[in-house]
């Protein structure tokens with residue numbers, strides 16, 4: 135099995151940290167340089183039976199000024215072309231306006247969407263359940279995966295879930 139996953143989310147939620155965990159090497163940080171093409175390959179996870187290609191999606195984040203219609207279209211086009219969208223949020227920061235902007239874009243696409251709630255090492259379990267509910271009320275996510283990219287908590291479960299959608 136092989137497929138593309140668009141890993142999206144606001145800056146500092148932990149996307150590069152997750153990729154570094156998955157790939158076992160510092161590829162993600164290096165690839166931050168190349169922003170020339172529409173979609174950047176951030177890393178490739180390869181096991182005996184699966185290959186998962188993680189890509190970045192420029193134009194998906196709310197800019198300071200309103201995105202042009204062309205940029206929005208391009209971002210949505212990308213979401214339609216991948217097998218899965220992995221939308222990462224920060225458990226500690228909670229739900230915010232930037233999240234709503236991305237959810238609005240997700241609604242324009244038919245691709246399955248995972249919600250990755252990262253940094254669960256920073257929150258009490260009692261805080262996690264209300265947060266999951268908040269997000270669940272915003273969008274019909276195909277899977278919700280709480281994890282800690284830094285500690286590698288739940289990362290293997292995430293990979294198992296991803297391969298089901300390839």
Ligand code: GDP
Pocket residue numbers: 143144145146147148149150151152252253254255256281282283284285
């Ligand atoms: P990106 O901008 O989405 O690529 O975010 P980074 O991967 O660069 O991470 C931003 C910051 O969050 C860094 O200081 C990471 O060490 C930290 N971070 C990432 N994942 C976790 C996590 O699971 N737990 C904690 N406590 N910190 C994390």
Ligand code: MG
Pocket residue numbers: 149150151
């Ligand atoms: Mg990064």
